[in-house]
Amino acid sequence: MAATAKKKAKNSSFGQTVIDGKNVTKIFGETVTALEGADFNIRAGEFISLVGPSGCGKSTLLRLVAGLIEKTSGDLTVNNEVVTKPRTDIGMMFQKAVLLDWRTAIENVLLPSEIQHRITQDDKNKAMASLDLVGLKGFEFHFPKQLSGGMQQRVALARLIQTGANIMLMDEPFGALDEFTRERLNIELERIVGELKATTLFVTHNIQEAIFLADRVLVMTPRPGRIAKIIDVEFDRPRDISIQTSRDFNIIVEEVRDTLGGH
Numbered sequence: 001m002a003a004t005a006k007k008k009a010k011n012s013s014f015g016q017t018v019i020d021g022k023n024v025t026k027i028f029g030e031t032v033t034a035l036e037g038a039d040f041n042i043r044a045g046e047f048i049s050l051v052g053p054s055g056c057g058k059s060t061l062l063r064l065v066a067g068l069i070e071k072t073s074g075d076l077t078v079n080n081e082v083v084t085k086p087r088t089d090i091g092m093m094f095q096k097a098v099l100l101d102w103r104t105a106i107e108n109v110l111l112p113s114e115i116q117h118r119i120t121q122d123d124k125n126k127a128m129a130s131l132d133l134v135g136l137k138g139f140e141f142h143f144p145k146q147l148s149g150g151m152q153q154r155v156a157l158a159r160l161i162q163t164g165a166n167i168m169l170m171d172e173p174f175g176a177l178d179e180f181t182r183e184r185l186n187i188e189l190e191r192i193v194g195e196l197k198a199t200t201l202f203v204t205h206n207i208q209e210a211i212f213l214a215d216r217v218l219v220m221t222p223r224p225g226r227i228a229k230i231i232d233v234e235f236d237r238p239r240d241i242s243i244q245t246s247r248d249f250n251i252i253v254e255e256v257r258d259t260l261g262g263h
């Protein structure tokens with residue numbers, strides 16, 4: 001297949017700013033500056049990839065946005081509200097699926113609903129639809145140990161979708177998967193976030209993955225993490241995996257590499 005890498009028009013319109021960080025600093029204890037003066041903003045429906053070396057503060061930034069930890073200084077708002085605690089409109093996903101072994105796929109997906117209220121038929125229908133969306137039709141009643149690592153991450157994604165959160169924070173969700181599985185999930189995630197129109201902040205240290213998925217890539221410096229550069233990625237969606245071999249794509253790969261290497 002020809003590697004078409006059409007670029008969409010500049011200034012393509014996303015919605016209002018959803019996540020807004022200004023001069024955000026996080027110091028652990030007295031001495032460990034994990035994040036220093038980070039400025040970042042994410043608009044509704046936008047997909048942002050966050051890349052940077054190990055220990056540069058990517059997870060810290062995500063946890064601050066999620067309201068799991070408190071910033072040391074700076075301003076941080078989500079939907080124009082100062083972040084003070086975890087929010088119900090934010091869902092998270094991690095490198096490990098963290099599924100309950102004794103529950104089937106659908107029972108795991110239903111967990112967020114179950115914590116809130118008694119499960120209804122509507123919840124069950126929604127869970128079936130979420131599992132279908134992530135490509136697990138026919139595996140609803142399998143237990144985690146009967147599923148591959150990639151399939152377990154799909155269950156975790158379905159569980160995230162089930163929460164109805166329209167802000168997704170994903171911390172290296174495919175980091176433990178083999179290359180082939182990672183690529184399949186990249187293709188699926190690109191389709192799924194397009195359908196859900198979710199606002200997504202995605203952490204990875206895989207440069208190809210970061211660019212393939214993102215509208216903008218935020219490149220961080222080593223600790224203390226700062227935002228070194230924000231790079232626009234303007235390929236049309238839905239995207240075909242073959243864009244990765246295109247010249248335009250590889251120019252961006254080089255730009256990210258140079259930015260990472262220069263720090």
Ligand SMILES: Nc1ncnc2c1ncn2[C@@H]1O[C@H](COP(=O)(O)OP(=O)(O)O)[C@@H](O)[C@H]1O
Nearest residue numbers: 028032034053054055056057058059060061223
């Ligand atoms: N709870 C904590 N207490 C002390 N130091 C921490 C804590 N969490 C993270 N750090 C430190 O902050 C830095 C950034 O960590 P992290 O955000 O996890 O980096 P990344 O996700 O980019 O690998 C690291 O030096 C790490 O050791």
Ligand SMILES: [Mg+2]
Nearest residue numbers: 058059060171
């Ligand atoms: Mg991390």
